[in-house]
Amino acid sequence: MIASLRDAPIYIVAPAVAAGAAMLLPIAYLLLRALEADPALLGELVWRSRNLQLLLNTLALTFGVLAAATVMAFPLAWLVTRTDIAGARLITILGVLPLAVPGYVMAYALIGLGGNYGMMNQVFGIVMPRPQGLWGAVAALSLYTFPYLFLNLRAALSGMDRSLEETARSLGHGPWAVLSRVTMPHLVPALLAGWLVIGLYTLGDFGAVALMRYEVFSYAIYTQYAGAFDRIYAAWLSLMLIALTLCFVLAEPLLFGRRRYARVGTGTARPLPKVRLGPCRWLAYGFVAAVFLASIGLPVAILAYWLNLAWPPTGLDQLGPVFLRSALAAGPAALGAAVVALPIAYLCVRYPSGLSRMIERAAYLGYAIPPLTLALAMVFFSLRSAPWLYQTLTLLIATYIISFLALALGPIRAALLQARPSLEEAARSLGYSSFGAFVWIVLPLVRRGALTGMILVFVIAMKELPITFLLAPTGYTTLAVTVFSRTSEAMLAEAAPFAAAIVLFSSLFVGVLLAYEGKR
Amino acid sequence: MRMTGMMSPEALIPDVLLAVRELSKRFAGTPGPVVDALDFEVCRGEIFALLGPSGCGKTTTLRLIAGFERPDRGQVILAGNDITAAPPERRGIGIVFQDYALFPHLSVLDNVAFALRGRPRKIRRQQALKWLEFVGLADCAKRLPHALSGGQQQRVALARTLAAEPGIVLLDEPFSNLDTALREATRMELRGLLKAAGTSAILVTHDQSEALSVADRIALMRHGSIEQIGTPEAVYRTPRTRFAAEFLGNTNLITGEAAGPVATTVLGPVRLNERAAGTVILSLRPEHLNLADGRGHPAAATVLAREFRGHDLFYRLDLSGQTLLALTDYRVVFEPGDPVLVSPREPAVVLRRLKEDAGGAAEGSHQARAAE
Numbered sequence: 001m002i003a004s005l006r007d008a009p010i011y012i013v014a015p016a017v018a019a020g021a022a023m024l025l026p027i028a029y030l031l032l033r034a035l036e037a038d039p040a041l042l043g044e045l046v047w048r049s050r051n052l053q054l055l056l057n058t059l060a061l062t063f064g065v066l067a068a069a070t071v072m073a074f075p076l077a078w079l080v081t082r083t084d085i086a087g088a089r090l091i092t093i094l095g096v097l098p099l100a101v102p103g104y105v106m107a108y109a110l111i112g113l114g115g116n117y118g119m120m121n122q123v124f125g126i127v128m129p130r131p132q133g134l135w136g137a138v139a140a141l142s143l144y145t146f147p148y149l150f151l152n153l154r155a156a157l158s159g160m161d162r163s164l165e166e167t168a169r170s171l172g173h174g175p176w177a178v179l180s181r182v183t184m185p186h187l188v189p190a191l192l193a194g195w196l197v198i199g200l201y202t203l204g205d206f207g208a209v210a211l212m213r214y215e216v217f218s219y220a221i222y223t224q225y226a227g228a229f230d231r232i233y234a235a236w237l238s239l240m241l242i243a244l245t246l247c248f249v250l251a252e253p254l255l256f257g258r259r260r261y262a263r264v265g266t267g268t269a270r271p272l273p274k275v276r277l278g279p280c281r282w283l284a285y286g287f288v289a290a291v292f293l294a295s296i297g298l299p300v301a302i303l304a305y306w307l308n309l310a311w312p313p314t315g316l317d318q319l320g321p322v323f324l325r326s327a328l329a330a331g332p333a334a335l336g337a338a339v340v341a342l343p344i345a346y347l348c349v350r351y352p353s354g355l356s357r358m359i360e361r362a363a364y365l366g367y368a369i370p371p372l373t374l375a376l377a378m379v380f381f382s383l384r385s386a387p388w389l390y391q392t393l394t395l396l397i398a399t400y401i402i403s404f405l406a407l408a409l410g411p412i413r414a415a416l417l418q419a420r421p422s423l424e425e426a427a428r429s430l431g432y433s434s435f436g437a438f439v440w441i442v443l444p445l446v447r448r449g450a451l452t453g454m455i456l457v458f459v460i461a462m463k464e465l466p467i468t469f470l471l472a473p474t475g476y477t478t479l480a481v482t483v484f485s486r487t488s489e490a491m492l493a494e495a496a497p498f499a500a501a502i503v504l505f506s507s508l509f510v511g512v513l514l515a516y517e518g519k520r
Numbered sequence: 521m522r523m524t525g526m527m528s529p530e531a532l533i534p535d536v537l538l539a540v541r542e543l544s545k546r547f548a549g550t551p552g553p554v555v556d557a558l559d560f561e562v563c564r565g566e567i568f569a570l571l572g573p574s575g576c577g578k579t580t581t582l583r584l585i586a587g588f589e590r591p592d593r594g595q596v597i598l599a600g601n602d603i604t605a606a607p608p609e610r611r612g613i614g615i616v617f618q619d620y621a622l623f624p625h626l627s628v629l630d631n632v633a634f635a636l637r638g639r640p641r642k643i644r645r646q647q648a649l650k651w652l653e654f655v656g657l658a659d660c661a662k663r664l665p666h667a668l669s670g671g672q673q674q675r676v677a678l679a680r681t682l683a684a685e686p687g688i689v690l691l692d693e694p695f696s697n698l699d700t701a702l703r704e705a706t707r708m709e710l711r712g713l714l715k716a717a718g719t720s721a722i723l724v725t726h727d728q729s730e731a732l733s734v735a736d737r738i739a740l741m742r743h744g745s746i747e748q749i750g751t752p753e754a755v756y757r758t759p760r761t762r763f764a765a766e767f768l769g770n771t772n773l774i775t776g777e778a779a780g781p782v783a784t785t786v787l788g789p790v791r792l793n794e795r796a797a798g799t800v801i802l803s804l805r806p807e808h809l810n811l812a813d814g815r816g817h818p819a820a821a822t823v824l825a826r827e828f829r830g831h832d833l834f835y836r837l838d839l840s841g842q843t844l845l846a847l848t849d850y851r852v853v854f855e856p857g858d859p860v861l862v863s864p865r866e867p868a869v870v871l872r873r874l875k876e877d878a879g880g881a882a883e884g885s886h887q888a889r890a891a892e
Binding site for chain 1: 535586587588590607608609610611613614615617618621623624625634637677680681684766
């Protein structure tokens with residue numbers, strides 16, 4: 001018995017539709033700006049050979065990051081779920097911890113390693129060139145993002161039903177055939193989901209590629225906008241990047257298809273048997289140690305080195321106000337995202353329809369649009385239609401909400417799915433109006449989900465770089481902006497306390513993620 | 521939002537509490553109506569069961585009465601007021617859901633107090649506790665719903681529904697979430713509580729034994745309409761249709777040539793419950809068949825299988841190619857292969873022929889509408 005859209009109360013439909021429309025605003029303004037181009041110039045803009053170079057660079061970076069992240073994440077996930085390796089719980093936590101080191105901090109750490117004044121030369125006397133370009137960017141981004149894939153693969157591997165593999169064995173398939181025909185196909189959805197998250201992040205990343213001076217779309221958009229002031233070309237590059245992003249988003253369901261991988265039968269799934277590693281375990285420990293030395297050890301060592309080298313660093317007194325500025329933007333964004341997500345999630349869960357699906361997709365579109373592109377679109381929007389908003393905190397917060405709404409939507413939606421419709425109907429039959437039932441029954445039940453969503457948005461907004469960089473009011477320097485601008489001016493020691501603050505604070509994010517993941 | 525509509529004729533008959541008139545509902549994407557011109561009445565203090573297979577429209581009927589679905593046609597009249605257009609919260613109809621729908625974030629006491637709107641907090645709690653005492657769960661007041669057993673959750677849901685003092689209580693498959701061992705005890709308990717509260721109730725179930733044991737009256741539903749309505753005894757003993765005969769329990773369907781009060785069948789001449797003529801289909805319950813030693817009788821049936829059920833014996837017999845079922849007491853013991861003489865102990869029930877071959881046999885009442 002599915003309720004139809006016309007039964008949905010107006011206090012749900014109106015805000016949900018308004019939010020869905022607002023999500024489409026940035027793309028509309030980007031198109032408007034792009035179409036201002038002179039028709040003669042237009043062809044030249046779009047078919048410039050530099051665009052092809054940018055596309056190739058972007059693809060090389062994205063697939064490089066995907067490959068590097070897979071090489072790190074797959075063995076780790078297999079080791080902790082399917083082998084008798086000691087300390088699997090600790091390895092799991094360490095496997096998620098790199099999420100606390102954002103790409104630009106990782107880039108900062110890698111840059112701090114090489115060169116004349118780098119740690120390698122100063123401490124060990126080894127002169128190594130400063131990492132930069134494609135390989136520098138691949139290293140910085142894959143070391144930060146591989147945990148997304150690790151989490152997905154770990155969940156898929158541990159959730160697999162033992163009897164599937166056993167059935168395949170009993171049907172006469174050898175261990176390798178089982179791996180390729182049963183185990184691997186079951187990992188495909190997890191692999192694709194992890195790759196999508198990492199791919200979207202890589203396409204949208206600005207900090208790491210800018211610090212590594214690798215020319216991809218987002219970096220080119222920034223230099224066009226900030227350096228050359230060619231905003232029409234910047235708009236076209238943004239549209240190209242969005243198109244590329246949409247290709248990745250649309251490729252996932254195409255590859256995934258309509259196949260089902262959930263357990264079909266009933267009964268509890270039995271856990272899989274563990275592989276005995278034997279003497280191979282030293283190889284395994286070596287691999288684990290190498291991954292963690294690079295992903296966690298390196299940034300921590302570099303931060304400690306620079307903090308120790310020049311203590312107290314200049315501008316340390318700025319840390320408090322800068323932290324507060326970050327929080328003052330991220331806090332309202334988190335609250336706003338939850339408030340906007342609630343009616344959308346409610347509409348999607350209780351009154352599923354074409355409209356609700358469109359609104360939900362619009363929310364995920366906001367998340368998929370590369371943040372730099374989104375920020376640029378919001379600049380166009382405010383300059384053209386709302387000049388009083390330009391360079392205000394309000395615009396920054398609104399853009400955060402558009403970008404991170406999907407993060408709040410997930411947990412709230414999950415909480416609503418658990419709240420059965422009969423609960424609200426019971427309240428109605430006990431004499432409560434539909435609004436009364438919403439306030440007294442629905443809101444208390446989604447409180448926990450809303451809180452989780454708010455924490456996710458808050459912490460990710462705290463370390464957000466490109467949107468803040470473009471939209472923050474003049475002089476409104478946040479943690480991320482401080483780290484980025486000081487690192488790009490080679491002021492590594494001065495950037496260290498702010499980078500350390502981000503890493504410490506982001507560990508909170510990892511804690512939430514682990515707690516959230518553990519509950520599922 | 522009409523609370524009080526026109527006064528209907530039903531209001532003049534003091535006994536009728538709820539009347540459903542020509543109620544119809546069709547969902548988009550389904551071929552036929554889910555509820556098809558349904559007509560019935562529930563009397564004050566009565567426990568009324570809507571019984572039928574899944575998909576027969578019984579739960580939709582319940583949701584139409586409760587106001588969670590809007591009917592395409594027809595009326596719902598409660599205590600003389602037309603409530604067809606009223607929102608659920610203004611109907612004064614309580615519902616106990618299949619999953620009980622206890623609010624997981626509220627304690628058992630607060631769940632019940634939730635129903636006592638607009639009263640001071642202290643009074644709400646006192647009254648809620650009184651209702652918990654009524655269902656025998658005052659000890660569990662402080663616990664959260666998930667800490668209770670299925671049977672206890674059901675009683676909390678009932679206490680919460682009764683606390684709102686509804687005009688009538690609707691129960692949607694109230695026993696389906698309980699394990700088998702608990703079900704039979706719970707049936708009598710639920711009936712006892714409803715009778716003690718003096719509440720009228722409509723129970724929806726697909727389980728004939730639940731309907732037979734709990735309800736005062738049963739409406740057997742099929743394809744969105746009522747096939748037969750009556751007391752459990754009447755519906756069981758004199759089913760009007762083949763569907764009614766088969767849905768309410770095991771039965772033997774045999775054809776016969778009727779002439780007045782008697783029909784000639786494979787069992788020989790059989791008394792009928794009503795006069796009939798021509799070819800008829802008869803229903804004979806397994807417990808209405810007598811078995812006797814049939815050695816030497818040319819018309820004897822053969823025992824195919826015997827199932828020992830503790831308190832009785834269940835036989836499967838073959839009589840000239842037709843399989844018969846018989847239920848006897850524990851003393852009547854035959855082995856498979858034995859010849860037995862079968863004779864009816866009760867008059868056979870003449871089943872109404874289907875509409876297309878019923879000819880001029882016009883329906884006397886809406887209660888026995890043919891479904892096909």
